Amino acid sequence: MKLNATQLQRQLRDGLAPVYVVSGDEPLLCGETADLIRGACREAGSEERLVFHIDRSFDWGQVLEASNSLSLFAQQRLIELRIPGGKPGDQGAKVLLDWLEHPPADTTLLISLPRLDSSAQRSKWAKALIEHQHSRFVQIWPIEAQQLPEWMRDRLAAAGLHATPEALELLSIRVEGNLLAAAQEIEKLKLFCDSGKLDLEMVQQAVADSARFDVFKLSDAMLQGDARHALRILQGLRGEGVEAPVILWAISRELRSLHNMAHDLARGIPQDKVFASQRPPIWDKRKPLLGRALQRHTARNWGKLLRLAQQADEQIKGQTAGSAWDTCALILVQASGTRLTLDI
Template sequence: MITAPAFIRQTQQPGFQIKPLMLIYGEEPLYVRLSLDALREALKAQGFMQRDRYDVEGQFNWQDLQMDTQAMSLFADKRIIELDMPKGTPGKEGGEFIRNWLNQQQQVMDLETVVVVTCEKLDSRQTKAKWYQAIEAQGLVVQSKPIEGNALIQWCQKRAADIGLQLDGEAAAELAQRVEGNLLAADQELEKLGLLFPQGAQLTIDNIRQSVADQAHYQLFALSTAMLLGKTQYALQILHRLQQEGLEAPIVLWLLSKELRSLIAVSQKQQTMNLTQAYKQLNIWSSKQNEFNAALRRHNLSYWQSLLGLAMQIDFQIKGLSQGDEWVNLSDLVFKISQ
């Protein structure tokens, strides 16, 4: 296993060694994307000009993929087959395809086809699965880990330097805090700063505060994630910060009510179908499914339904129809969702 930043550097070295199957996965989507882009460039330089992409979800037909990999024309370009498998669950047939592909390609001197699998975060059970172990043994595994704390501050400084800007420590820390550790958001903000300031400009904390838009929406996303994953203290810290920054209580209540309604809907669907089908019918993105899984393991349908009463009480307080402090009750609701 190799980390995403190290892998990106490796692809840029002469003689980059291609493996028949490579897995890129992790919690940081920016580095999953950057790793995939770097790999595409490296493979293109070695003659892999054709690229085919498959979305692996639901009732994916692995037999069709098997036939496709065998139907190679004599004069066909070298090609990349990309399998987007967000949940990291290939199933029995998918696991067999992965192991068989690796075994078949092990003796091939000049690879004509390379398979690249991308996933979101994998848990310990998945990394112990036979398909994962086979890739680790015979292919290559690239992990995209979250960047936090001082490492995130340093990342902001390095990324700024890449686009011709200089960030002092305070400015980089302010940027990291405003985007709540979201690298995609940080990257976007730095790109904007590159357009606002001349090359070589030294940016201060005041420049960041004046130029970087209020990232309350990123904090809302972070609040949702923390609640669903059961990170109670972190969720309450985010809520307190939102209150301090002047975010209106109805917006927070909208978020909490939306997540509650989704939890209730999934719990109801789960009584007649499996989770995968429920998520698909309710259009819950794969990136949120692990968070919902964590919440659903903590409480049942009746519990989530009981919290709607508290949400309604907060709504009455916001509208002046009931006495009480809506922020106190919002804290209580965040606590009860995340506990």
């Protein structure tokens, strides 16, 4: 029987099934799902746990021996089969089919598998694990990029934290779909934030790389008009292994803000009112930086730089030829006030 995560929690409250299967390629979600099952087994009195790591040379006789032997230490026990290759082999398939037909009364079986493709799901052993009345099959699907912010928001809420949209955007970009990294960042933020409310500045301080250079200093160097320093920071970030999407996010965020403010200034709105109308609000210490940057370029030029940022994004995704790092360097130099021709 197939279950999703919510159905699994409900089923575990009603009592243990003889066999559970967790299948998927997302380590964090698979691990947490398996932990739910382990926890339910402990609550049901399972004090003994046996774990078998299955490869091609594995002797399935060990599993048969374990299933037929009585525990000396506990009335209930948990046996785990971890099959990273996704295939139990002929001997393993027979053991699994026999287990489903005659599950030991004192044992819960937990099987961990990678995501099974359509061909594997049509095999006799897999169909049995999915459909048999004694089995509960939990398919773990990856979190898609567009789902990540909502997933992050839910995880933060579960940790007692609330993030502003800007802070959530930075966190989502930083972890780049790596849910294990996301969970680690959230644990760090729990220690960093006493109030439970996270804004962009707090997240920047909490998750900034321990490296000598960081993306926020890069933005400041660009705003200051210091092209040489900005390029040196960019080179340092790249050398420290910071990914291009994180760099581009920091640059693009500043460019969008500058482009919008330059339009307002061109309409005759006073600079202090332009700054006051920005959301999120501009910190006082950044207003001089932004003021000098706005004096260097018109709204039209900031728009050209935004189109360059779009080009860098397409290069990162492999949709356009060229190096996103080179395009980011070009943006930094031009935004800093060095005269270059933008053929866009």
